[in-house]
Amino acid sequence: DAGITQSPRHKVTETGTPVTLRCHQTENHRYMYWYRQDPGHGLRLIHYSYGVKDTDKGEVSDGYSVSRSKTEDFLLTLESATSSQTSVYFCAISVGDATNEKLFFGSGTQLSVL
């Protein structure tokens, strides 16, 4: 599982509150990704990181920010949560090189915004 831990596993919050989700890895991999999963949409990329302090936007980045101040942690922040951000959030880590790269996914965070 590439040593991926997501926290919290479940979160219920109210509209307008800030929320931070954490993805932690133990193996010093360079690339980390945040996806959200919604019924009928599969998974969609929010943001990703290709190194400490190096991040870029994905397909659905509006309303989200990320930070990566050290290799092992990639944080996803909802500055002011909305009901449309109710979703399951997955962190993923790229392991391997160009010939054998694989993405390993965490167990997910179920976020409910009321």
Next chain:
Amino acid sequence: AQSVTQLGSHVSVSEGALVLLRCNYSSSVPPYLFWYVQYPNQGLQLLLKYTSAATLVKGINGFEAEFKKSETSFHLTKPSAHMSDAAEYFCAVSDDPDAGGTSYGKLTFGQGTILTVHP
């Protein structure tokens, strides 16, 4: 821009029957193609990956997929379904390395197909 279409949000088969999950993609350049499986309350697990080597790709748990450029398809098959195959399956495409230049982890996923296996 790339996109993935999985035909059929639900597929039901009998144990021992052929499994066929359909995936079509659009991409302006040669893509990397993937199939992932998700069991309830878990993250995604890679089944197999196509990277322009052999067009027939074998994966874990007896699954395989064939890349057909002329049909822009990457259908997933398994000759004989097992009860443990019941899960949700996602097809995904990547044709654009990330800003770091060496990872193809920016995936575009299909909407998923739930496979049910009946005894």
